[in-house]
Amino acid sequence: xxxxxxxxxxxxxxxxxxxxxxxxxxxxxxxxxxxxxxxxxxxxxxxxxxxxxxxxxxxxxxxxxxxxxxxxxxxxxxxxxxxxxxxxxxxxxxxxxxxxxxxxxxxxxxxxxxxxxxxxxxxxxxxxxxxxxxx
Numbered sequence: 001x002x003x004x005x006x007x008x009x010x011x012x013x014x015x016x017x018x019x020x021x022x023x024x025x026x027x028x029x030x031x032x033x034x035x036x037x038x039x040x041x042x043x044x045x046x047x048x049x050x051x052x053x054x055x056x057x058x059x060x061x062x063x064x065x066x067x068x069x070x071x072x073x074x075x076x077x078x079x080x081x082x083x084x085x086x087x088x089x090x091x092x093x094x095x096x097x098x099x100x101x102x103x104x105x106x107x108x109x110x111x112x113x114x115x116x117x118x119x120x121x122x123x124x125x126x127x128x129x130x131x132x133x134x135x
Contacts, residue, residue, distance in 0.1 A: 011128070017121075017125055020125065021057050021125070025053050028050045028054070028093045032050060048085050048086045057090075091130065098120075099119075101119035102116075
């Protein structure tokens, strides 16, 4: 959760979008490689990490923490506050996931269609984040 003195941007997402972000961030964590350079150790205390974001979004999805939740017309909407850097990291993870899903897949037509749909949803959400963070 961002500190109170940091600028935060609120974006409302539905339950499917929260689940998508959570899965994408967890996959990004799985794909990370540890860096052991002295520069990385010096930067460790600053900024937002994918691991921190993945843990935060897991808590949002599973326990509705770090956000406010309202029911609107039978749909749960999650208003999530993140710093601009946090939203940038989420957007980057969504874009990377969409790029990976757009590559030719081994599998049947159903797999290709599901990957294409998930890539489209990730890109649409990344676009919404761009709009919300540039205002």
